[in-house]
Amino acid sequence: MGSSTDNAQEAQGALGARAARRRTPLNRSQIAGFWGAWSGWTLDGMDSFIYALVLTPALTELLPRSGYAATPANIGLAGSILFALFLVGWGLSFIWGPLADRFGRTKVLAGTIFTFAIFTGLAATASNVWELGIYRFIAGVGIGGEWALAGTYVAEAWPEDRRKMGAGYLQTGYYAGFFLAAALNYTVGVHFGWRAMFLTGAVPVVVAILVLLRVKEPEKWQKAEAKVVRSRPLRDILGPHYRRRTWVACALLTIAIVGLWAGAVYEPSAVIQLSLKAGMDKSAAIKTASLATGLLSIGTILGCLALPPMAERIGRKKTLAFYFAGMAVSIAGSFGWAFYLPNGLVPFIAWLFALGFFGGNFALFSLWLPEQFETRVRATAFAFCTSFGRFIGAGVNFLLGAAVLQMHTLGVPVALTAIAFVIGLFIVPLAPETRGDVLPQ
Structure with a gap:
C-alpha cells in the first residue's frame, strides 16, 4: 500500500514538473x-555590416571623384x-523612443525599418563621398531605432516565462544579418560590386509593410495608453527615480558599442590585409574576409543563445562581467597579438570566433533594459540608453581612424579598445540586479 502511494506521489510530482516546464504558448500575433x-533586426545587421565589407572598393571609386587620392591612408580616414x-x-x-511610447510600438518600428532600407538603397546611387555620407547618416537614424523598438516589442508582447529567451533569440537576428551580408558579399559583391550590395539593403521595406499589416500592439502598451496619463518620458528617465540606472545603462552600452564596433568594422580590412600578406590575390582576400565574417557571426549567435540561461542562473551583472572580460581578452588576442604574427591569418580568424561569442553581450541589454523601466517610459529609455553610446562611439571611431593614419597600422589602435571593457567591469556592480523580477507595468 505504501509503495503504491509513493508511486502515485512520484507520478504526480513528475506531472507537476512537466507542467512547470511547459511554457505559455504564443499566439499568431506574437509569432x-x-x-x-x-527579420528587421537581421536586415538591420546586414545593412550595418554591408558598409564594413564594401568600404575599400566604394571609397576607392568615390574618393577620386571627390578630389582626393584613393591612398590606403585616405581610405582609412574617410572610412x-x-x-x-x-x-x-x-x-x-533616440527620437523614435518617445514616438513609440506615444503612438505605439509596431507603427514606429515599421517606420525605422522603412527609413534605413530606403537610404541604404539610395547609397548605391552615390557619386561622391559626400552623398554617401548623407545617405549613411540618415540610414543610421533608422537602424538605431530598430533595436530599441524590436527589443521593447518582444519584451512586452511575449509571455513573462518566454520573454527572457526571446531577447536572446531576437539578438541573433542582428548577427544573422552579418552572416547574410558576408554571403551576399561572397556572391553579389565579388561579381557585381559595392553598388549592388547597397541595393540589397532596400529589401527590408517589405518587412516594414508586413509589420504594419500583421502585428498588433502589445497589451501592456495598450493598457498603459488606456490610462491616458501623458508623461514626459525623457524627463522621467533622467529624473530622480530613474537617473542612476539610466546613466549606468548608458555607460555599459557605450562600452559595448565602442568595443564591438571597433572589432567588427575593422575585421574585414584586417583579414584582407593578412590575406594579401599571405600571398592571396585581391578576389581571394575578399572571399576570405567574407568567410571570416561568417565565422564571427556564428560565434556571436551562439553567444546570444548562451546568454539568457546564464543570466537566469547567475544573474544579469555577473553574466555581463563574464562577457566583458571575454571581449577584453578577445580584442587584445586578435588585434594586439595574432594580427602581428608572421603567419597571423589563421590565428586571427580563430580569435574572431571568441570575439564573436563574447560580442553576444548585446543580448543581455535586450533582456535587461526592459526590466529596469515601466511601460510608459520603456521605449524612450531603451532608445536613449542605446543611442547615447553611439555618440561616444562616433568620437572613438574618429580617433581610431586618426590613430591608424598616425601609427600606420590597424592592430594596435583597435586592440586598445579592450581597455574600455576593463573599465566596464568596475561599472557593472553599480547596475540593478533584476533576476527573478517580473517586467514592470
Whole structure:
C-alpha cells in the first residue's frame, strides 16, 4: 500500500514538473510580431555590416571623384569619418523612443525599418563621398531605432516565462544579418560590386509593410495608453527615480558599442590585409574576409543563445562581467597579438570566433533594459540608453581612424579598445540586479 502511494506521489510530482516546464504558448500575433522584429533586426545587421565589407572598393571609386587620392591612408580616414557620421545618425535615433511610447510600438518600428532600407538603397546611387555620407547618416537614424523598438516589442508582447529567451533569440537576428551580408558579399559583391550590395539593403521595406499589416500592439502598451496619463518620458528617465540606472545603462552600452564596433568594422580590412600578406590575390582576400565574417557571426549567435540561461542562473551583472572580460581578452588576442604574427591569418580568424561569442553581450541589454523601466517610459529609455553610446562611439571611431593614419597600422589602435571593457567591469556592480523580477507595468 505504501509503495503504491509513493508511486502515485512520484507520478504526480513528475506531472507537476512537466507542467512547470511547459511554457505559455504564443499566439499568431506574437509569432508574427517576433519574426517581423527578428527579420528587421537581421536586415538591420546586414545593412550595418554591408558598409564594413564594401568600404575599400566604394571609397576607392568615390574618393577620386571627390578630389582626393584613393591612398590606403585616405581610405582609412574617410572610412572612419563616414562611419562616425553613421554612428551620429544612429545616436539621433533616440527620437523614435518617445514616438513609440506615444503612438505605439509596431507603427514606429515599421517606420525605422522603412527609413534605413530606403537610404541604404539610395547609397548605391552615390557619386561622391559626400552623398554617401548623407545617405549613411540618415540610414543610421533608422537602424538605431530598430533595436530599441524590436527589443521593447518582444519584451512586452511575449509571455513573462518566454520573454527572457526571446531577447536572446531576437539578438541573433542582428548577427544573422552579418552572416547574410558576408554571403551576399561572397556572391553579389565579388561579381557585381559595392553598388549592388547597397541595393540589397532596400529589401527590408517589405518587412516594414508586413509589420504594419500583421502585428498588433502589445497589451501592456495598450493598457498603459488606456490610462491616458501623458508623461514626459525623457524627463522621467533622467529624473530622480530613474537617473542612476539610466546613466549606468548608458555607460555599459557605450562600452559595448565602442568595443564591438571597433572589432567588427575593422575585421574585414584586417583579414584582407593578412590575406594579401599571405600571398592571396585581391578576389581571394575578399572571399576570405567574407568567410571570416561568417565565422564571427556564428560565434556571436551562439553567444546570444548562451546568454539568457546564464543570466537566469547567475544573474544579469555577473553574466555581463563574464562577457566583458571575454571581449577584453578577445580584442587584445586578435588585434594586439595574432594580427602581428608572421603567419597571423589563421590565428586571427580563430580569435574572431571568441570575439564573436563574447560580442553576444548585446543580448543581455535586450533582456535587461526592459526590466529596469515601466511601460510608459520603456521605449524612450531603451532608445536613449542605446543611442547615447553611439555618440561616444562616433568620437572613438574618429580617433581610431586618426590613430591608424598616425601609427600606420590597424592592430594596435583597435586592440586598445579592450581597455574600455576593463573599465566596464568596475561599472557593472553599480547596475540593478533584476533576476527573478517580473517586467514592470
